[in-house]
Amino acid sequence: MSTHGFEAFADNLRNLPRTLKESIIRHGAVVSDRARSQAVFSNLFLHIHSTRIHLRTLSISATFGLGVAAISFFLILLATGVLLMVYYTPSTELAYNSMKDIHFVVPTGRLIRNIHRWAAHLMVIVVILHMCRVFYTASYKAPREFNWLLGMALFICTLALSFTGYLLPWDQLAFWAVTIGANIAASPRELTDALGITKVFDVGGFQKQLLLGANEVGQDALTRFYLLHVMVLPIALVLIVGVHFWRIRKDGGLGQPDANVTAAGKGAVDEPESGSDPASAPTKTYGLMCVVRDQSPATDQTPGDTVPAWPYLLRAELVVFMACMLVCVVLGMIADAPLKEMANPNVPENPAKAPWYFLGLQEMVSYSAFMGGLVIPAVAVVGLALIPYLDREPEPAGVYFSGALGKKVARQSLVFGIVAAVLAVAIPVNFGWLRNWFPGIPQLVIIFVNPGSLLTLAYAAWSLAVGKNTNSTRMGAIALFTCFLAGFVIMTYVGMNLRGPNWDFYWSEADWPVH
Amino acid sequence: MSDRLAPDPLPRRDFLGLAGLWTAGIAIVGSVLGMMRLPKPRVLPETARKFRIGRPEEYPVGSAQVVPGQQVLVLSEAGGIAAISMICTHLGCVVSKTPTGFICPCHGSAFGPEGRVLAGPAPSALRWLEVSQTVDGRLAVNADREVDPGTFFQA
Numbered sequence: 001m002s003t004h005g006f007e008a009f010a011d012n013l014r015n016l017p018r019t020l021k022e023s024i025i026r027h028g029a030v031v032s033d034r035a036r037s038q039a040v041f042s043n044l045f046l047h048i049h050s051t052r053i054h055l056r057t058l059s060i061s062a063t064f065g066l067g068v069a070a071i072s073f074f075l076i077l078l079a080t081g082v083l084l085m086v087y088y089t090p091s092t093e094l095a096y097n098s099m100k101d102i103h104f105v106v107p108t109g110r111l112i113r114n115i116h117r118w119a120a121h122l123m124v125i126v127v128i129l130h131m132c133r134v135f136y137t138a139s140y141k142a143p144r145e146f147n148w149l150l151g152m153a154l155f156i157c158t159l160a161l162s163f164t165g166y167l168l169p170w171d172q173l174a175f176w177a178v179t180i181g182a183n184i185a186a187s188p189r190e191l192t193d194a195l196g197i198t199k200v201f202d203v204g205g206f207q208k209q210l211l212l213g214a215n216e217v218g219q220d221a222l223t224r225f226y227l228l229h230v231m232v233l234p235i236a237l238v239l240i241v242g243v244h245f246w247r248i249r250k251d252g253g254l255g256q257p258d259a260n261v262t263a264a265g266k267g268a269v270d271e272p273e274s275g276s277d278p279a280s281a282p283t284k285t286y287g288l289m290c291v292v293r294d295q296s297p298a299t300d301q302t303p304g305d306t307v308p309a310w311p312y313l314l315r316a317e318l319v320v321f322m323a324c325m326l327v328c329v330v331l332g333m334i335a336d337a338p339l340k341e342m343a344n345p346n347v348p349e350n351p352a353k354a355p356w357y358f359l360g361l362q363e364m365v366s367y368s369a370f371m372g373g374l375v376i377p378a379v380a381v382v383g384l385a386l387i388p389y390l391d392r393e394p395e396p397a398g399v400y401f402s403g404a405l406g407k408k409v410a411r412q413s414l415v416f417g418i419v420a421a422v423l424a425v426a427i428p429v430n431f432g433w434l435r436n437w438f439p440g441i442p443q444l445v446i447i448f449v450n451p452g453s454l455l456t457l458a459y460a461a462w463s464l465a466v467g468k469n470t471n472s473t474r475m476g477a478i479a480l481f482t483c484f485l486a487g488f489v490i491m492t493y494v495g496m497n498l499r500g501p502n503w504d505f506y507w508s509e510a511d512w513p514v515h
Numbered sequence: 516m517s518d519r520l521a522p523d524p525l526p527r528r529d530f531l532g533l534a535g536l537w538t539a540g541i542a543i544v545g546s547v548l549g550m551m552r553l554p555k556p557r558v559l560p561e562t563a564r565k566f567r568i569g570r571p572e573e574y575p576v577g578s579a580q581v582v583p584g585q586q587v588l589v590l591s592e593a594g595g596i597a598a599i600s601m602i603c604t605h606l607g608c609v610v611s612k613t614p615t616g617f618i619c620p621c622h623g624s625a626f627g628p629e630g631r632v633l634a635g636p637a638p639s640a641l642r643w644l645e646v647s648q649t650v651d652g653r654l655a656v657n658a659d660r661e662v663d664p665g666t667f668f669q670a
Contacts, residue, residue, distance in 0.1 A: 176608065176621070179606070179607045179608070180607065180608070180621060182607075183605075183606040183607040184606060187606075190638040193638065193639065194638070206555075209555065209556075209559070210554055210555060213554070213556055213559075213560070214556075214559050214560050214561060215559055215561060216561070218560065219560075220556075220560060224554075345609075346584065346585075346586060346609060347609060348608045348609050348620050349620070350611070350620035351621070352608060352620055352621045362622070365606065365622060365636070366622035366623055366635070366636055367636055368636050368638075369605055369606055369636060369638070370638075372636075373606075432634065433634075435632065435634055435635075436634050439633075443638055443639070446638070447638070450636075501620065502618050502619065502623050503619075503620070503622050503623035504623060
């Protein structure tokens with residue numbers, strides 16, 4: 001039966017709500033597991049989930065929801081960040097006043113800014129914890145090596161976003177942080193100066209000019225950091241996060257400790273169901289799974305171990321997201337984000353301290369700018385990035401510390417890492433360092449032989465020894481990661497609580513000299 | 516067997532395809548490299564940093580005074596007048612004057628009274644800046660021009 005002319009038009013108009021809905025949502029009413037599965041894989045945003053998930057994915061101790069928490073904080077940061085951009089002006093003359101406006105004049109401005117600041121701090125924390133969880137459960141192993149690399153890239157993006165973010169207010173903290181950061185970028189000059197080749201090969205100066213657009217911190221620097229903070233880095237982070245999520249699915253979802261372990265790198269199933277009839281695929285969930293590497297939930301486990309992603313996984317994610325929102329809002333109402341005095345290029349604060357996550361770095365920089373600010377962080381990042389490629393022992397993902405031996409190694413490495421880091425701080429504090437002992441010592445020696453580089457060497461040696469003694473690269477990796485973690489925590493603590501005016505050592509802030 | 520059936524080393528169609536692909540690749544890489552030239556300015560937005568510091572009589576022999584609003588210490592000795600930059604050679608914080616020399620608030624570098632490194636992470640001594648005299652007899656310091664440490668200007 002066909003209708004013509006105006007009748008057809010009236011029919012179409014009557015059916016508009018239904019046809020519009022059907023054009024957007026192609027699956028029918030979500031009443032059965034199958035319909036929910038279809039909803040998940042026919043929706044761009046939901047299809048980052050597999051249609052069915054293993055029950056273990058829902059267990060709290062398997063992930064602690066840290067990855068979801070990280071992306072939740074990022075979403076909160078995006079929303080509050082866009083709101084802050086309504087009033088913020090990236091100009092050296094107006095930035096500070098626009099921050100004052102946001103804080104004291106704009107309706108809800110103070111709360112939004114506080115939430116933005118708390119979400120940023122919490123994101124750094126959960127990203128670090130997420131990395132620890134993935135590492136200690138051996139979830140970086142084949143076929144997940146590349147996702148570990150993406151995770152490292154996201155970690156760096158997170159820190160870069162924090163750094164570019166806290167200098168936008170153009171207060172004292174901001175100004176001196178950019179100054180110090182830009183001079184760290186210029187610190188290869190220490191080496192080229194000592195070798196006398198700065199005139200022909202000035203990589204430090206190049207990096208500094210690229211960052212500041214000038215030789216000194218000014219309007220060009222603020223413009224560049226603003227651009228990085230609101231455009232370049234968030235776009236980079238979103239793109240990498242997209243691939244990160246996609247790889248979780250492609251690499252077989254959350255690692256399963258009871259999955260059959262094949263030789264390293266052989267997670268891929270053999271040529272998947274090449275003979276099966278493609279026409280029958282859409283009705284079979286496992287038909288979708290067959291291109292997934294590693295053991296996918298639907299091919300290797302009984303259906304009793306799996307549940308539909310909708311509603312179980314979506315509900316769990318929503319709970320984590322709501323919890324993150326709650327924490328941010330409560331903290332934002334309790335504690336105000338700091339705003340120091342307006343930037344003053346003539347007088348740095350004393351002590352001039354970076355935010356907590358960079359204080360470990362600041363402690364290292366106080367030994368040598370080039371080693372502590374560039375070389376050691378680079379060595380740490382490259383070392384962490386290489387772990388999945390150097391430790392390829394086949395092993396089930398998902399067991400914390402890979403068993404009793406790993407727990408023991410982690411405990412011993414924690415003790416070693418803490419003792420070595422405490423010594424690296426205590427010896428220079430109590431006895432001075434090379435320049436105090438040999439005033440005429442060549443600068444090259446000062447650069448390379450400092451407590452930070454010795455500490456890094458000690459950690460590397462320790463992890464090699466552990467790997468050799470246990471005859472296991474996994475144990476060596478646990479030793480290295482635990483040492484770096486211990487070093488990071490100790491250095492951060494020292495920078496945060498034990499350093500006072502002129503970066504001198506004080507047991508408590510109460511001992512600081514009064515001006 | 517005719518030579519038409521002999522295998523071509525590289526079929527014409529493949530050659531044209533590859534040539535097109537390489538041309539596109541080189542064009543894209545070239546444009547990206549060209550665009551990356553933009554963030555590096557040819558002229559830096561800087562003002563001249565030469566400033567007057569007053570008459571020589573204001574700096575009696577034996578004095579060491581910080582020029583207000585500038586990160587420069589003017590040292591006056593029997594040999595003449597010198598200007599020492601108070602910007603730390605480590606990471607660019609402004610050092611403060613102490614009875615024994617200078618100390619940096621950011622990372623604890625300590626310098627002697629003439630800027631020599633005593634302790635801490637600073638890689639080199641504080642810079643000495645060029646001092647000159649303008650036609651009206653006042654002294655001027657040029658923060659863009661470095662001189663060898665120990666160079667005193669005879670007013």
